[in-house]
Amino acid sequence: MPELPEVEALRSFLAGELAGHEIVRVLPVAVSVLKTYDPPVTALEGRAVTAVARYGKFLAVDADGLWLVTHLARAGWLRWQDPLPSGAPRPGRGPLALRVAVETGAGFDLTEAGTQKRLAVYVTHAPRALPGIARLGPDPLADDFTEERLGKLLAGEHRQLKGALRDQSLIAGIGNAYSDEILHAARMSPFKPAGRLTGEETARLYAALRGTLADAVERARGLAAARLKAEKKAGMRVHGRAGEACPVCGDTIREVSFADSSLQYCPTCQTGGKVLADRRLSRLLK
Structure with missing residues (x-):
């Protein structure tokens, strides 16, 4: 399971790869992955990435005020690809749960191994309002964690x-x-x-x-x-x-x-x- 150090590394990596680039496609592949429906994932398309943040084990991509938030759970992972494979991925084939593409042709896949599907994706204007993030305790690497x-x-x-x-x-x-x-x-x-x-x-x-x-x-x-x-x-x-x-x-x-x-x-x-x-x-x- 990815924990704070790995999610922080993913945050840093994605910030370097995505900052300033436009999201052109968000493709949910696994039905179970989306935990919100309003705004829809298509609302992210056409927006430029302005920041990437971490909340505990949650990873959040800010697309000009609209956030794509994910929790990788026990068996989830993020796979960066440059370029992404051409063509739309087939639902129900393999571990792929969601694909995000930017205008350069690169992007990332969210994948999940095993039969217990717990990987979660949210689209929101306010990450801290999501129940999973709202309940989080303090970050142990924050300056005020004494x-x-x-x-x-x-x-x-x-x-x-x-x-x-x-x-x-x-x-x-x-x-x-x-x-x-x-x-x-x-x-x-x-x-x-x-x-x-x-x-x-x-x-x-x-x-x-x-x-x-x-x-x-x-x-x-x-x-x-x-x-x-x-x-x-x-x-x-x-x-x-x-x-x-x-x-x-x-x-x-x-x-x-x-x-x-x-x-x-x-x-x-x-x-x-x-x-x-x-x-x-x-x-x-x-």
């Missing part, structure tokens, strides 16, 4: 840290992969109660959160869209690396599997050497 603010957000939380970090209404942009990476860098168990952090632990989590995301954004800076997935995977220290050696201590990275996801962690670095039970309601084994 250690004190993080502490206030977590105070009184009854959830475990892993779940709290992934809650988009609490902090925007962090998903399954980077929550694993942040907790490893902070040397904290994913099941530690979020509302019980000491001042020292809050400071450590804040430094890990900002550092992990900023480093990932910097690694992705300037990369073409096609290279971002590989860069994300290469930069992971624990996520997706169950059975490998922890790069910090050498212990074996472990995994906890849930119904539709999993997390990875290092027992030595994060749980005092204890192994987490691999079940949905996991607790530390005694």
Whole structure:
């Protein structure tokens, strides 16, 4: 799933490729992709792109005041092509969900793999009015996201840290992969109660959160869209690396599997050497 660093890299990449160019065609291919109908996607045609923005994991293209907003969900991606293939794409064939073309002949496809179709596209005059964006918490890389603010957000939380970090209404942009990476860098168990952090632990989590995301954004800076997935995977220290050696201590990275996801962690670095039970309601084994 694309998270804050990848979406920020896509924003930067698209801003460089699209700024000043006119959108000449928007072609929805998958019926399920469009979540709004007024204004229609055809209203974007003939407008020049003036900016590209990011809201958490949402990517938004500003076409002279009318916005094309997308959330790539778990299996969605953006593929830039120069030139785009000629001819209209066929609905129901492959992962293609929506195609956007500019006057140069270039453009991008939104694609989605798998059978669960959750990729979403909106056309709106006000991105912040969309329910998914309106509910977002603060951006963790914003200048006003301070250690004190993080502490206030977590105070009184009854959830475990892993779940709290992934809650988009609490902090925007962090998903399954980077929550694993942040907790490893902070040397904290994913099941530690979020509302019980000491001042020292809050400071450590804040430094890990900002550092992990900023480093990932910097690694992705300037990369073409096609290279971002590989860069994300290469930069992971624990996520997706169950059975490998922890790069910090050498212990074996472990995994906890849930119904539709999993997390990875290092027992030595994060749980005092204890192994987490691999079940949905996991607790530390005694």
